[in-house]
Amino acid sequence: MGSPVYDIAVIGSGPGGFSAAVMAAQLGAKVVLIEKSFIGGACLNCGCMPTKFLWQVLKLKQKIQKSYEYGFKANLDSIVFADIVNKKDRNIANIRKGMELILASYYIEVVKGLASFKDKNTLMVLNAKKTSEIIADKIIIASGTKPSSTKNFDFDGNKIISSTDALSLTQIPETILVIGGGAIGIELSTIFAGFGCRVTLAECEGQLLPNEDSEISEEVKKNLSRQGVEVLTSCVNALDNVDKYEKILIVTGRSPVNDFGVDKVGIKTTPKRFIETNEFCQTNIENIYAVGDIAGKNLLAYTAQNEGCIAAENAVKGNSSEINNKVIPQAVFSMPQSSSVKVYDYLQYKEVVFGKFPFTASGRAFIEGERTGFVKCAVDKVTQKPLAFWLVGAHADELVNTASQILASGINHIYRESMFHPSLSESLLNAYEDALGKCVELPKKY
Numbered sequence: 039m040g041s042p043v044y045d046i047a048v049i050g051s052g053p054g055g056f057s058a059a060v061m062a063a064q065l066g067a068k069v070v071l072i073e074k075s076f077i078g079g080a081c082l083n084c085g086c087m088p089t090k091f092l093w094q095v096l097k098l099k100q101k102i103q104k105s106y107e108y109g110f111k112a113n114l115d116s117i118v119f120a121d122i123v124n125k126k127d128r129n130i131a132n133i134r135k136g137m138e139l140i141l142a143s144y145y146i147e148v149v150k151g152l153a154s155f156k157d158k159n160t161l162m163v164l165n166a167k168k169t170s171e172i173i174a175d176k177i178i179i180a181s182g183t184k185p186s187s188t189k190n191f192d193f194d195g196n197k198i199i200s201s202t203d204a205l206s207l208t209q210i211p212e213t214i215l216v217i218g219g220g221a222i223g224i225e226l227s228t229i230f231a232g233f234g235c236r237v238t239l240a241e242c243e244g245q246l247l248p249n250e251d252s253e254i255s256e257e258v259k260k261n262l263s264r265q266g267v268e269v270l271t272s273c274v275n276a277l278d279n280v281d282k283y284e285k286i287l288i289v290t291g292r293s294p295v296n297d298f299g300v301d302k303v304g305i306k307t308t309p310k311r312f313i314e315t316n317e318f319c320q321t322n323i324e325n326i327y328a329v330g331d332i333a334g335k336n337l338l339a340y341t342a343q344n345e346g347c348i349a350a351e352n353a354v355k356g357n358s359s360e361i362n363n364k365v366i367p368q369a370v371f372s373m374p375q376s377s378s379v380k381v382y383d384y385l386q387y388k389e390v391v392f393g394k395f396p397f398t399a400s401g402r403a404f405i406e407g408e409r410t411g412f413v414k415c416a417v418d419k420v421t422q423k424p425l426a427f428w429l430v431g432a433h434a435d436e437l438v439n440t441a442s443q444i445l446a447s448g449i450n451h452i453y454r455e456s457m458f459h460p461s462l463s464e465s466l467l468n469a470y471e472d473a474l475g476k477c478v479e480l481p482k483k484y
């Protein structure tokens with residue numbers, strides 16, 4: 039019997055590969071999806087979902103602790119962290135089942151095993167039972183990234199741990215040193231500190247979230263300090279003193295997973311070994327596309343998903359869809375959350391005015407009991423076009439999507455009646471109007 043032949047073979051079932059496979063099947067292609075580990079990739083199994091789950095449980099804990107203010111007589115005698123981890127794993131397994139159902143509904147063949155290139159149309163798939171060969175007209179690579187360790191400190195899964203190890207701990211350590219003050223470092227520091235660990239967070243740059251607005255970064259740092267995290271910025275020697283800590287968590291970056299014959303078929307990579315792609319998500323080899331983390335543009339699940347859909351459309355119908363990443367929101371699950379979004383050509387605007395609306399002035403934030411933080415807005419003085427929003431506060435991760443839509447629409451005005459009252463979204467409008475000196479929900483400025 040010859041090897042099975044497909045229109046599209048996808049390597050990896052994270053957000054990039056999953057969306058590519060489903061989109062290609064929707065367009066009528068015969069699709070095979072190859073996955074060496076669990077369906078769902080880093081996002082579902084050791085990234086977005088487990089961190090947000092643990093964050094939500096922490097939030098629940100804080101709500102219970104604050105509930106006496108509302109007349110509840112709730113008690114939080116003890117927390118069994120292993121039970122929380124158990125619940126996380128069950129939730130993730132359920133989401134995974136849902137994804138498997140979707141794949142099955144489109145008759146996408148899922149092959150478990152490690153794919154590697156034999157030639158530009160042929161993949162060898164190795165699993166515990168056998169090696170099989172798959173032939174495909176087009177191949178979409180969505181192999182993702184893995185945690186990278188730092189010089190002289192290799193992960194051992196015990197003392198020196200990665201984000202993946204950290205998310206599977208069933209006991210909270212007494213002390214932890216977190217190296218890396220990016221989104222993942224901040225989220226894991228927040229979670230560990232919230233469940234009683236003494237956390238030191240070290241960042242070598244001058245501020246946490248080095249690419250973020252300094253005011254947002256400062257607010258995040260202030261809130262982490264309030265939660266008991268020792269935050270060290272401009273810190274280059276944190277690893278000199280590792281004996282002081284029970285665990286060392288290294289979250290300084292991720293490196294591409296490209297060890298499956300990428301060079302053998304001549305696929306071009308960047309100096310950091312991510313796969314080079316053009317605006318159609320196509321590599322230098324015509325029938326091979328690459329999407330998501332492995333293409334190294336934005337290491338985010340929604341970028342991976344978007345690129346997966348674009349690559350599938352191009353692979354099935356010929357190159358016609360281009361990446362449009364003009365407005366990309368960012369969010370970090372600090373406590374409270376922080377987020378931001380800018381128009382892509384932000385730096386070209388010369389006359390920019392800023393407005394700010396604190397959540398202490400929001401009626402809805404008052405009702406929610408969530409009054410920490412603010413919304414900051416940048417506006418082009420000439421056209422009154424909103425250019426950027428930065429947020430720290432409850433639901434900042436959701437609010438930034440509204441901000442994103444405002445910026446993506448390119449409008450020069452935010453209509454007052456377009457925001458329901460009482461809502462936190464009104465704070466976007468108020469920050470915008472403050473930039474123009476016409477916010478009616480703030481006191482007069484002298």
Ligand SMILES: Cc1cc2nc3c(=O)[nH]c(=O)nc-3n(C[C@H](O)[C@H](O)[C@H](O)COP(=O)(O)OP(=O)(O)OC[C@H]3O[C@@H](n4cnc5c(N)ncnc54)[C@H](O)[C@@H]3O)c2cc1C
Binds near residue numbers: 073085153183201298
């Ligand atoms: C702790 C953490 C928190 C995060 N939080 C967020 C967040 O809140 N929001 C967000 O947008 N992003 C978040 N991310 C980033 C997000 O997880 C990634 O950007 C996203 O998963 C990338 O998707 P992908 O499809 O490119 O790759 P991945 O999700 O990494 O999937 C790649 C898949 O390919 C498989 N694979 C690799 N090589 C082979 C092979 N040779 N054969 C077969 N299978 C193979 C892997 O097993 C894996 O399942 C987070 C990441 C981490 C680590």
